[in-house]
Amino acid sequence: MDAVELARKLQEEATCSICLDYFTDPVMTACGHNFCRTCIQTSWEKAKGKKGRRRQKGVFPCPECREMSPQRNLRPNRLLTKVAEMARQHRGLQERDLCPAHQEPIKLFCLEDQSPICVVCREAQEHREHRVLPVEEALREYKLKLEEDMGYLQEEDRVKDRRERIMVEFEKVALFLAEEEQRLLRALKREEEETAMQLRNSKATLDQQRRSLDLLLLQLEDQSLREPLQMLQDMKGTLARKRNLSVQCPEVAVPAVVRTVCRVPGQRDVLRGFQEEVMPDPTSAYPYLLLYESRQRRYLSPLPEASTACGRDRFLAYPCAVGQQSFSSGRHYWEVGMNLLGDALWALGVCRDNVSRKDRVPKSPENGFWVIQLSKGKQPLSPGPTTPVTLTEPPSHIGIFLDFEAGEVSFYSVNDGSHLHTYSQAAFPGPLQPFFCLGAPKSGQMVISTVTMWVKG
Template identity: 25%
Template sequence: MSAAHKVLIEDHFLCSICLDVFTDPVTTPCGHNFCKNCITDHWNISDICQCPICKKEFKTRPELYINTFISEMVAVFRREAQQETSSSEQQAAEAGEVLCDVCTGTKLKALKSCLVCLLSYCETHLELHLTKSVLKRHQLVDPVEDLEDRMCLKHDKPLELFCQTDHTCICLLCSVLDHKTHQVVPLKEEYEEQKAELLKTDAEVQQMIQKRRLKISEIRESLRISNDAADGQKAEGVQVFTALKEIVERRLKQLIKEVEDQQKAAEEQAEDSIQHLEQQTSELMKRSSEMKQLSDSEDHLHLLQSFRALKAAAPTEDLMEVTVHSPSYEGTVVRAVAQIEETLTEVMKKILDPELKRIKKFAVDVTLDPDTANANLILSDDGKQVSHGGVKKNLLNYAKRFTRWFNVLGKQSFSSGRFYFEVQVKGKAGWSVGVARDSVNRKGEGYMSPQCGFWRMCLWKQEYRASADPYVRLSVLSPYKKVGVFVDYEEGLVSFYDADNADHIYSFTGCSFTEPLYPFLNPHMNNEGKNSAPLIITPVSHTE
């Protein structure tokens, strides 16, 4: 609408009293138009009843009626003016936004899409859907593109139903023709059901996210603890090895001083002997000179009188007895090394003793699981002792029961952190103690090695071994009576200790644990009573 045309029309719809667009326009007998309230109020306060424009007087107040024609024209004018204002306020759609399908010229941004009309509307063109009762029943959604995809390609009808049998959206004709024997529900019903399922799935996903965040926190905390432990071990290692270095250097200085002192004593002895012999040599040379003079003398009496004195003064010392004893250094280094070894043993014992005390802080209460025990084993009522009975019992063959090895697992499993337990092996001729992963083969053939999920040490044929592949022979000064087992899950460490003497026996390092670990015991065969003593899980003492 042009500005001049708009002003021209607007002049025809203005009340001359309020100077605004007519509201409930009425016409006086003289043909002029006013707002009904405006002219009524004007006559109420006036002494005479006349037209405010032409001043025509009326003897009686005219009965006024709404001029329907002007009223409809005013309504059209108001609507067009409102649309024009609304259009001026709306902005043209930007790239990627849904366009109004009704707008001509500049396309405005769609406010809603109608799933019945399959059209998108801007605010102005949406008004009929908001005011007309027939259109109010249409389903409006946020603007979407490709509304034609919501039409049935076969029947050109809106997709209003959902076939639960074929899991597809269909139209009314599809439900009658192609899916008449199928389970069909309205789209909204399936939407509500799927939305509920979606919310449920999302809740599960959120739980999964939360669990993973917690696991990440646990791993980070474990890593922090591991880093702190590594820093502590490095600091302790520097301290210990610095002390050991000082011990070796000090013993080396002692060795060098000991050798040098012996060498100095030998040198002093040799110097004394040389000085003594040089003095005797000088005296003998003097005597030789006198004897030469005497031998040249023709005086018989003088020779006889002097020879006796010269002969009597001659030294009689046996030169074979004048010797210098070279010090013997053989075995000096060996003795020094032996002393260092003894010192290092004492130092290591002082180091390991506190280490085992620290490890004992991770002690756990282990109880044996009878459902895992081989049928030949006998367990105590408290689940703390196991021995080989020599007779196979008739037991239910649970999936987790060992049928080949004489093994039994603890009830408790460990998937993180550190744990420690002790087993009494006193009086036994054979045994195995350690940890096993959850998935070990409990029925078939195989070896109890780390490759098969076992980390253990054992006494087999009077020889202590660690079950590496190949196995490692362990040196021992005296038979073990109680063995401690320590596991650091994150560090991948399994260590064995002589619990009575606080000595380290053997460690598996660099292990990769990805599933729960269980303590396990194997008392070995009874061997006709020669190995009948039980393996006993003992309480861990923290005061040793």
């Protein structure tokens, strides 16, 4: 074996397979492979953070053969320490640090050519006008740049992973919502079929009773045409047939009363993304409508005894108030808590900012009101062009969602997340304000954000 081959073999034996440099404080694993102590510890620390099968504590794979090796079994290799020191001092192994053209130590780095050079190359015509740096300084500069690039790429990977995770989670939600939609539609279809069956059965019963009544009527007509004595003789049987004919009214199936409730899972969380702190405007409140701000422990509206002239913006016809905000675009959501007493009608929703506040007008979209009425103990009114929707079993909390561009106002039960009603039109005629209306005195309280409203009796 010649000297060059011997030098190459010595270099291989003195080189760490992880850092590809001469060994520094070499240690041997249980499987017989050698590494720098710092290199193998760093490799094992990185292996701790990787996901995969659980490993026994303190045992890690060898980077060379992947055999599991206890960390505590690392043994210093003093012989290899001497070999590495010999390799560092061997001139034949330092040729990689010499300029191949001039056999001078490479101590400079040409920034234009992106190549290491020696001092003789620096004075040559090829590099004389180029900007150069010492190798150590260029190494620090490029190391920082590489670290920045690595950080950027790692951040890109994290963003990519987050993007993929978001897409996967939304696909799961979309699949779940599609399944829930089909379940509700099937329930509604079954209810529709049951109602149709009830209607058919009721019609068949009524048809049977109608035929029986027609037959009895014909018999009575025939009886009335007979001779008086003969008619009186058969009267007992005729009256018995009449008594035996029982007319039963079948149970009425009302198609308008739908039992299947629309509850979209997670809808309240979505709506709360548009939630705002809506506050009633004291200057718009009915004179006997009291507003108490619990956070500040103070009355926002003057007490009736202290009120003087009513402003032009104050409601006089009903115990109503509007919100301080005015909406002319976007999506907005707020919630209202209620404690209803008695059977007085309440109302809440939105209204135009220029509705009549002096006169009593129906609270309908035609008059600038998009509201639902809340009542205990009253029969629901059939919604029409001048009648708002009335709930006879109102929840304790109601959410109102305004989508101005879509022309929609929707109402939801906060208690169970069910949809109550939606007004929809092509477009709203102008800015809208939150609307709150209470019933008679002692009919309960309404809570909007931190403000409690009630009518003084």
